[in-house]
Amino acid sequence: MPFTLPELGYAQDALEPYIDTETMTIHHGKHHAGYVSKLNAAIEGTELENSSIEELLIHLADIDPAIRTAVQNNGGGHANHSLFWKILNPAGKTDPSKGFMSLLEKNFGSFDGFKEEFSKAAATRFGSGWAWLVKQADSSLKSYSTANQDNPLTLGDTPILGLDVWEHAYYLKYQNRRPEYIENFFSIINWEVVEANFSA
Ligand code: MN3
Numbered sequence: 001m002p003f004t005l006p007e008l009g010y011a012q013d014a015l016e017p018y019i020d021t022e023t024m025t026i027h028h029g030k031h032h033a034g035y036v037s038k039l040n041a042a043i044e045g046t047e048l049e050n051s052s053i054e055e056l057l058i059h060l061a062d063i064d065p066a067i068r069t070a071v072q073n074n075g076g077g078h079a080n081h082s083l084f085w086k087i088l089n090p091a092g093k094t095d096p097s098k099g100f101m102s103l104l105e106k107n108f109g110s111f112d113g114f115k116e117e118f119s120k121a122a123a124t125r126f127g128s129g130w131a132w133l134v135k136q137a138d139s140s141l142k143s144y145s146t147a148n149q150d151n152p153l154t155l156g157d158t159p160i161l162g163l164d165v166w167e168h169a170y171y172l173k174y175q176n177r178r179p180e181y182i183e184n185f186f187s188i189i190n191w192e193v194v195e196a197n198f199s200a
Contacts, residue, residue, distance in 0.1 A: 001040045018188050023168075026168070035073075057154050083197075096191045107142070132162050
C-alpha cells in the first residue's frame with residue numbers, strides 16, 4: 001500500500017481541553033485512516049501508486065476522470081489531516097517568531113488582522129471544509145477556505161497551516177459552536193512547524 005496513516009506524534013488526550021480525546025481518537029483512527037485506505041484503493045494498479053501525495057494533488061487535473069474525484073477527496077483528506085496533526089501543539093500556546101510575525105504583519109497588517117481573516121474563513125465556510133494559511137508562488141501569505149477535502153496545492157498554493165472545520169473535527173465537544181472551536185485553535189498552534197512549512 002503506497003500510503004499509510006502517520007502517527008499523531010503525541011497522545012490522543014494531549015490537546016485537552018481544546019480538542020477532546022474522543023474526537024482525536026475517532027478523527028485520526030477512523031476518519032483519517034479511512035481516507036488513506038480509500039486513496040490506496042482508488043489508485044491500486046495504476047501508475048499513480050508511485051506518486052507522492054503532493055504530486056497527486058498538484059496534478060489533479062491530469063488524473064483519469066474515472067478516479068479523479070476519489071483522489072481529490074481521499075488524497076486531499078490524507079494530505080490535509082497529515083498537515084493538521086503536525087501544526088497542533090500539545091505543549092500549549094506558542095507565538096510566531098519575530099521574523100514570521102513581521103511576515104504576518106506585512107501580509108495581513110497585524111497578527112490580529114491575520115487571526116481575523118483566518119477565523120472568518122473558517123467560520124464562513126458553509127458545510128464541510130478547511131481554513132488555510134498558504135504560501136503563494138511569490139512567497140506572499142494568503143488565508144482562505146476550501147470545500148470538502150480540497151487542498152491548496154491543487155490551486156497552486158502551498159498550505160502551511162490548516163484548520164479542519166468538518167463537524168467531525170469538533171462536534172462532540174463544541175456541537176454547533178464552531179466559533180469557539182476556532183478561537184481555541186489559536187491556543188494550540190505550533191508556529192515552529194508552520195514556519196518550517198513556509199521555509200520548506
Ligand atoms: Mn477531518
